[in-house]
Amino acid sequence: MDIHSLIARRVRELRDGHGLSLEALAERSGVSRSNISLIERGQSSPTAAVLDKLATALGVSLASLFEAPGPSAEPPSPLARAADQAVWTDPASGYVRRNLSPALPSPLQLVEVHFPAGQRVAYETGAREAEIHQQIWLIEGAMEISAGDAHWRLEAGDCVAMRLDCPTVFHNPAREPARYLVALSTPPFSPARRNP
Structure with a gap:
């Protein structure tokens, strides 16, 4: 698919x-x-x-x-082969994200991001119904991250933790691409919880 x-x-x-x-x-x-x-x-x-x-x-x-949609006849796998991981490129900034996590339900999600030099992505949205936390570990390059009134500049090896509850901006100020790992702590989605 x-x-x-x-x-x-x-x-x-x-x-x-x-x-x-x-x-x-x-x-x-x-x-x-x-x-x-x-x-x-x-x-x-x-x-x-x-x-x-x-x-x-x-x-x-x-x-x-x-994530792969809906339940299937097969039980979800605890293994995510690299060839099967969803890779997506943002058409506006060119940043590439790879979902690393297997289909087996887990309160953790791992995402690898390749962020082009000089690019910026702004998420205007604020708090979600579910409380979601993330940590970003910069593997290569440099990134500037703003979450609400907080601002950080990350160099390779730095890690920042934040809750997804305010507008956030990711910016690569360098002339080289950046690569980082995002670890998200998320509650499971339950279709039984319907909202009007």
Whole structure:
């Protein structure tokens, strides 16, 4: 399954799980109904900022939009082979994210990010229904990260912890790409928890 089809199925599955119409998700997220419809049909290449708005409105982490959808006849695997990990490129900034975590349910999600030199991504969204924490460990390069009023400059080997509850900006101020690992602590999504 290609990455746009994967995102399409996940957004639709999560929206259905919350019992939300396209109009209701559009109102909650600030993303137009027509744009959500295109995303759910796999006919759009949404930016990271748009996907984050949808994830926030659906009460999940951005990484959750790249997970394999729904239960299947096979039990979820505790192993994620590199060739099977979802890789997505943000069309606006060119940053590349790879979901490292296996399909086996876990309160942790791991994501590897390659962030191009000079690029910036701003997530306008704030608090989610579910409390989500993340740690970012910079492997190579430099990154400037802002979360609300807090600002950090990370060099290789530095690690920062934050809660996803305020606008966040990621910026690579250097002339070289940066690479970092994101570890997210997320509560499991339960389709039984429907929201009006």
